[in-house]
Amino acid sequence: MSDFRSLLASFQAATGTENVTSSTSRNNDRIPSLKESISNLWRKTQIQQSFNVSKKSTTHKDTPIHVGICAVIVSTLSHEEIWKSYLDQQNEEKSSDRQYSASMYVHAKTPSAIPNNSWLKSKLIPISHNPSWNDIKVVQAMLSLIEHALKDKRTTHIMFVTESCIPITSLHELCNRLQHGKSYVNAYNRDSNRCTRFDEHACFQIENVPNDVIYKNIPGWCMLSANHAKQVLDIPKQLQNRDLFPLFKNVWAPEEVYFPTAMALVGVLQSTDVVKCNLMWAKWDERSRGSQRAHPILYDGQFSKRLVDDARQEGCYFMRKFKRSIYVNLWNQITCTDTKEDNEKKQKNETSDENRKRSRNEEDVKNGNNGGKESKISKIK
DSSP: OHHHHHHHHHHHHHHTOOOHHHHHHHHHSOOOOHHHHHHHHHHHHHHHHHTTOOOOOOOOTTSOEEEEEEEEESSOOTTHHHHHHHHTTTTOOTTOSSOEEEEEEEEESOGGGSOTTOHHHHHBOSOOOOOOTTOHHHHHHHHHHHHHHTTSTTOOEEEEEETTOEEOSOHHHHHHHOOTTOEEOOOBOTTSTTOOHHHHHHTSOOTTSOGGGOOBOSSSOOEEEHHHHHHHHTHHHHTTSOOSGGGGTTSSSHHHHHHHHHHHHTTOTTSTTEESOOSEEOOOOTTOOGGGGGSOOOOTTOOOHHHHHHHHHTTOSEEOOOOSOOOHHHHHHHHTHHHHHHHHHHHHHHHHHHHHHHHHHHHHHHTTOGGGHHHHHHHHO
């Protein structure tokens, strides 16, 4: 009987048919366990999906884009000059169809090590969870970054990065690609051929979380829409003010699993508002074994146009892993020159098309065609 009531409550909540009587009786019931609350939320999501209750985003193409760049670092930002240059590009492209901009938010493990009055210090959020590597506190740091980024009402997207990440296109090119209400996550579950034996043991066994709701995204540094980020942030409200993230404490690289799983739990991961691609380029050496397999390939001293082109061909706009700083002039030359050349080429082609059209019109007039009008006038004469 209790299972039926739970199912009925989930159905009413999912379809918006909950009435006062059922709400009152539910309030008199005991508080469900965390496992029950998660199961009820997942059941509600499944019912909504079966009834197609989820809302689709509808915005115009020229609506402004504002990206919250959310960085998790220790105490330094190796590519600070690159990020400064990147953020300075806001609304630089006059021919752009839409307004575009970005802000940076930084969570530091040891904020006291960052000099006062520095540019980096001005980007810090006023909280530190002091995360270690492969620590659930990394997820906490990312959630805190979302919370602060969404305080800016302009924010349309959240992009997670680390101190070893860099952008590999202009801000204008990124924002031209982004769609309102869309997240960019290419996650997989245990039924995917991408799931490894390691995933099975280290990622897809989470206590109190239904197996079919667990997903993983590699790399974990992804792009979320503001709407999806807020839904993930609000999950505790649907779990009687209990956090979901502590359940991922023993998960390997918890940030890779937490966010796609949370998105699946609230019913957005499989929606049309998630583009199945990653905007962050990172590679792992398939020949590595043991602890070396845990880290993406390090590209220090190898930043080049060819490397950037490889990442761009895969649809990526950010890249890792670079520990050592890169000269900002070199970065500008490789990532932004191509964009300017492409724009100039596009304008040149448009001008050529216009000139060809004008030449054809002039030729028609000269030959007495002019859409048939000249010949008719000649006949009348």
